[in-house]
Amino acid sequence: MIDIAASPSPVPSVVFSVAALFCISVVALLILRYYLPLRTTPAFLLVPVFFALWLPASMVLLVPIDLASSAMVDDIDARGIWLNLRTLKVSWRITYWLTFALTWFILPILGEYSDSGYRDPKGKLLDSLRANAQYYAMVFGSGALGLIYVVISYGHFSESLKSTVMALAYCWGLILAIYLMGHGLVSIPRRLFRNANVSGRLRRIQTQAPKVYEKMDDAEMDLEDLELQVAELSRRKGGSASFFQDWIEELVDMTNLPESQPGRATAVRGSGNQSPLPNVITEKYLAELTRRLVRARHARSRYLNEWNRLLEDAVKTQAILDSAASKKLESGKASPSAGFWDRHTVFTPYTRFLFHYHLVPYLQIALAAILSLASVCIVWSELVKGLFPQLSVIRYSVIHHEVASKGQVGFAGQVIAAIWMVYMCAAALISITEIKVWRGRALVRRNTAQESAFWYASQVARLSVPLTYNFMTFLGSIYRDTVFYDFLGQLINLTPLGKWFDYLFPAFILLPVCATLFGLYGKVKRVVGFGVDVLDDGDEDTDERGAAFGTGSWREGRDLIERELNGTSAAIRARRGGGDIGGGGGGGRSAPVLSIPRAGRRDGGSTTAGGGPTTPFGTSPTAGMTAGPSSTRPQANTSARRVGRATAAVPDGEPDDENFFEAFGHRVRNTIDTLDTPKWLQDIGQGIKKPKWMGGDGDEGHGGGGGAREGGSDVRRWFGGGGGGGGESGEGRIRL
Template sequence: MTTIEAASPPIGSEIFFVIALLVISLVVLLLERYYLPLRTTPAYLLVPIFFALWLPASIILLVPIDIASSSSDHDAGSRGIWLPRRLLLVSWRISYWLTFVLTWFILPLLAEYADAGYRDPKGRLLFSLRANVRYQSLVFGAGIIAGVYVFVSYGVSLESLKSLVMALAYSWGLVLAIYLMGHGLVAIPRRLFRNASVSGRLKRIQGNAAKVHEKMEDAIQYLDDLEAQVEELARRKTGSAKVFQDWIEELAEDIHLPESRPRTVTQRVPAPQVTIPNVITEKYLADLSRQLSRARHNRARYVDEWDRLLYEAVATQAVLDSAASKQIEIGQTSPYSSVFDRFTILTPYTRYLYKYYFVPYTRIFLGCFFSLASICIIWSELSKSVNPIFSIVALTVIHHPDSERGQIGFAGQVIAACWILYMFAAALTSLTEVKVWRGRALVRRNTHGESAMWYAMQVAKLSVPLSFNFLTFLSRDVSEPTVFNHFLGRLIKFTPLGKWFDLLFPIFILVPVCATLFNLYGKVKRCVGFGEVIDDEDEENTTAYGTGSWREGRDLIERELQGHSSLGRLGNGPAYRRSYGPNNSNNRRAATIPAPIDRSSGRAPPARSRTAPRQEQDVEPEDEGFFEAFSHRVKNTIDTFEAPKWFPNIGEGIKRPKWMGGDDSPGPSRQGANTITNLFGARQDGRVRL
């Protein structure tokens, strides 16, 4: 510790650090409350998830403070927020080792413990241990192979053992972080650009509707089959079922047949063929309980996704329809509405300007901004292996590279935290898009315990590799004196293999970047026939004529909103019918954006007319060919053309040939611009043929 630090302790920085940790704690609690019901979720899930989210957030705060604290300047006033090296070392030790234990031991055990179907804690614990044996065996096997290399080269010691453990954990986390971050650096700006178009966003929502609806029906049917199995099991009162009567009755209390099927599913399927084993065992009931728990959360996931899709479809259609009325009203609010949804200070006209112009152009601006940020990160990953001086990220953080005073100030700390936060956001966004995680998903207020633990484990696993990867963007004069580099970096680079891996492997970020940028996932899926990999991979195909995907989704949404809607509260009253009705010059009433979905409402909206919105009236029918659709468009264009007054007088005195309809009885349809339609084979009934 320097004399300056000893003489003037950073009281202001320590107060800021404590307040920042309290704010992070509050944000993590609100995030847990958003995805989990706090009152019914057991403490053995809430507490580990809290620390698995709180520790990565504190690491994002520690890295900029560590950079400024290790600056060559000893003047506290020029370094922004700084802390003594001893306090930083203790903070890094606590953050790293807690994250390590949570990632590799506590969270995997508790995730399987929460997913076990056994009733007693002993059965749950044994199930969790058996499920983690394979996972830990793979980790231990990789550790043995790497340990042979380290111990033979550098001998058996505590330092080499600690280097082995930290390097292996960092390497696996860096592999996952580079892949997920590379995908997210492209996906975030692309999504902003695509959502900037209101009509394009509506088309993508309609294109995704059929897939979501089918998955929802499958999830509901699977849950009905399991509940029918429990119902049949509850009828057995003798034999081996009598031993587990309490367990069976507990399962039977939670079934709801046929009420479990929402009104969104219109197709009624026959009763399932229930097969019950002759001998009921504890393992069978545990598997059934686990399947029921997963099926209920899976149904809640797709029902919530379908309801959210309906809300977005109606809201987007209302914005599109507001082009004529220049007004957007707010619909009836739901009991589950957030504060922002109840915020109605804007007038209908200013709300139209905000939704129709401000939001799309803001998305374009943010898309350009995040595209530049992604390019800077990718360039920094590639250039640091040559020389970190070419890193664009380092130039934005280090404002005075040639000065011995104040190399990293408060502005540089804020920019560094924003860079790390964007890298985290890119990686975590990919976690929710890449569908290779055994069907795990985050559902508002209804996330499965095992899924919540798994996502928290991935967040904790990515925190240290991404933070140290950001540190490698900076020059050695800034990164090497940091406590983080002394604590972790020197052990990662303990062997030449670890040093070259940390330096060269981030170059492979080009693989997920190119795969996402050129839609290689979709091409591989279409060639090989695998299941879905990325949610956005088929977005380009949703607008292709002939596929029928978006048209089928449009019909599903239309039928849902007519009489089987889960948006029951939104369907009452003329305002809602206007929001999804036609929007023309003769009926310029304000479009209405609906409130969030209220699943507790049991009322269905009144039936609406089949009049299509203006955005849908120009769409060709499903069974039309290319030439027939082209001729329809030409005829519609010519029929709506108003000829000037002098145009009909041009043909006076000129006799038309018979093939153009000459010598026919004159009439209004034979005059003016409508005569040109005969070139396309117009008939008396208005149809056009080639």
């Protein structure tokens, strides 16, 4: 590789660059294959999402090449992989403007297009444009204000429009990138440190189990409510519904209603929160119902996948912990869907125990220590790059040569620069997956919803350019000679406001770093969040009893996992009608494809099939192997479960569309409804008990008067009178 880099001709560098781009393409395809079924995914989804991943990854290759190529000296040995400046300029233009178009136009429109419930492409496109109208109004409004400022500051209009567009896009992306990267720089090393403790990792899995199970159960109930609504809709044969019979039949095909009587409302059991059907069925109503049904199916797929992954992690962690006694760790039989490395292994049970129980924790601790040091270096470089650029640690790790009093980047410096950029991008992108975004967006293995795929791809494209340019500012004055600075940097620094923003705003990375490091998110969530997760800072917020805030304790999670693994939930999970949720939807509409069996419907009773006593999870401990399809599933003991879903009416619109005040009122009401009445308050309602010498409740059955026991009051009993009939004192006798 040294000979290739030292060649005076750029041909070896071109060959290396093409080979690197091919490897990046293969990695991007593997990522798409992991989250999407390539054969059944339409091309309008695969092509833009592929480029949204491929273009940012190619920037990791372009930046080191640009740094080495900008060294305008005759010492070729000081360069690494280099290209001529014209090739670099064309590459940067194509990469930047394609990324810009994907971020601000193509991916948002296609995302809403795939999420629309209309049947025809024209209706989907118009619905997508209406949904993005407010978004584009904000973008163009900000652009107009920025253009006025640039014209006043710069004095020319020739470059004002382009510079305004590029500078505003960079500033918005930098705000998001700095916040997400600051969170990830703490979250990644801390997660490695925590996972090194096997028992602590198992405890955290058990703590998360009730919350994950409740979300999965809620997703199933929401889907059942919509299926009930479709069942009621299919019973309408006349009126306005007769104009949409084909559409209604497609909705019925998307559900798992019994084929013999698809319109029977008793076929499924929902939560009782399904919205009433309108008197007049319109196209807009059917489009909204279709969109909600597709979202509910994907939500159920998401939480089923999350629950199965949690069970798998719990089984593996428990096996590693139990192997400490026998010094052997059996791998067991691999599943048919397992990968190559899971099906084939060279470890014996003893070497597998040594690897997982002793070696892996130390490797995790070592990697966490290295990444922690890297995080400190990145934060330090962000703080000093504006005033003291010579103190940047990243600068000295990348620039190794000084030729003619000018810093040069060799091949080793290029590799180190690529590693720094990969870690910064990974910290920001991992934080995106931890954000609890609206509309239930999530990445699900082989079953990611189309709208979720477009949204995550747009975030990757949006963060790539700000992170790339932000890294180059760590290197001091050398980055001003690059092609990328000539293309983007001078437009950002066109006005004093843009220059100061570029240098001073990254210092605010201390805010997300400190918030994540000291668990500020969990504290704010306890005070004002009402149990709503915004950003997972990795802190379980455990109290002195070991219970996570807003969920059940780790003991409840342990029991819930044991029931699931012992067959209780597996026995009561029967496929409804013998079909799974991946049954085809009509009209070319994509439907989620699941390899997970359809969950059975739950009865509304409070007893189990075995008739035994109920546990806090809602099922008998002995009902695991005998429960039939009509048994109830174990319920997590959470506050939301005690409230009961049937007590609150769901509005006609989506729950996600409620405003802040409605959501705040609902959370306050749910919090008040779940409060248990104190014992002292219950005693006040029962009245004040009389003492024994007054014949109160304390001496019932011991000579007290019957009238007193029946709630009467007779003053003669104070003197032994005939108020009660029996006792030591007879009728008419006075006792002193």
